[in-house]
Amino acid sequence: MTINRASKSDIPVLCQIEKKYPDYCLWGEKGFLAEFDKPFSVTLLAKAEGEIVAFLNFWLIRPKTEINTLVTDTRHTRKGFARALLNKCFEYARKNDCPEILLEVAENNFPAISLYSSLGFNEISRRPKYYNNTYDAIVMVKRIDI
Numbered sequence: 001m002t003i004n005r006a007s008k009s010d011i012p013v014l015c016q017i018e019k020k021y022p023d024y025c026l027w028g029e030k031g032f033l034a035e036f037d038k039p040f041s042v043t044l045l046a047k048a049e050g051e052i053v054a055f056l057n058f059w060l061i062r063p064k065t066e067i068n069t070l071v072t073d074t075r076h077t078r079k080g081f082a083r084a085l086l087n088k089c090f091e092y093a094r095k096n097d098c099p100e101i102l103l104e105v106a107e108n109n110f111p112a113i114s115l116y117s118s119l120g121f122n123e124i125s126r127r128p129k130y131y132n133n134t135y136d137a138i139v140m141v142k143r144i145d146i
């Protein structure tokens with residue numbers, strides 16, 4: 001596995017991967033493209049045998065790191081790609097003095113909640129019926145040593 005920063009030419013593949021999760025909020029080409037204009041935004045890719053299999057976007061806004069999206073291709077789940085991307089995000093957070101790492105996850109997204117909990121994220125608040133006016137958003141935080 002390799003992990004690198006995404007470039008604009010990767011956007012079509014990122015769009016294909018996120019489309020495999022119809023219930024997940026899609027960024028689409030415009031959404032990904034907009035991130036390249038933000039100096040505080042980082043989009044990372046995980047590749048296996050040269051193929052993009054997962055991606056993560058986060059913002060480094062001192063002292064916070066905000067995780068915005070994380071998706072693993074349906075053909076490559078449970079192989080540790082999301083965990084590896086998050087661990088790389090923690091390295092960025094440490095180097096950029098952004099130790100408070102925040103994210104939001106739907107209360108019915110058990111794979112993601114399990115992943116984040118296993119990496120030391122804890123629930124700090126909820127936004128009631130935030131997703132589709134049905135599911136709460138759980139706000140989770142992890143603080144890393146810098």
Ligand SMILES: CC(C)(COP(=O)(O)OP(=O)(O)OC[C@H]1O[C@@H](n2cnc3c(N)ncnc32)[C@H](O)[C@@H]1OP(=O)(O)O)[C@@H](O)C(=O)NCCC(=O)NCCS
Binds near residue numbers: 072077105111114116
């Ligand atoms: C959530 C998601 C990113 C996980 O990606 P992944 O690459 O499969 O995750 P990993 O293989 O790194 O899993 C690491 C750990 O997370 C937990 N986990 C991941 N998927 C899980 C599942 N389906 N059920 C239970 N636990 C799960 C486990 O603890 C796992 O460790 P283990 O495999 O050693 O038991 C992936 O399912 C996905 O893309 N979902 C759709 C998009 C999404 O919901 N993103 C999160 C938005 S907040």
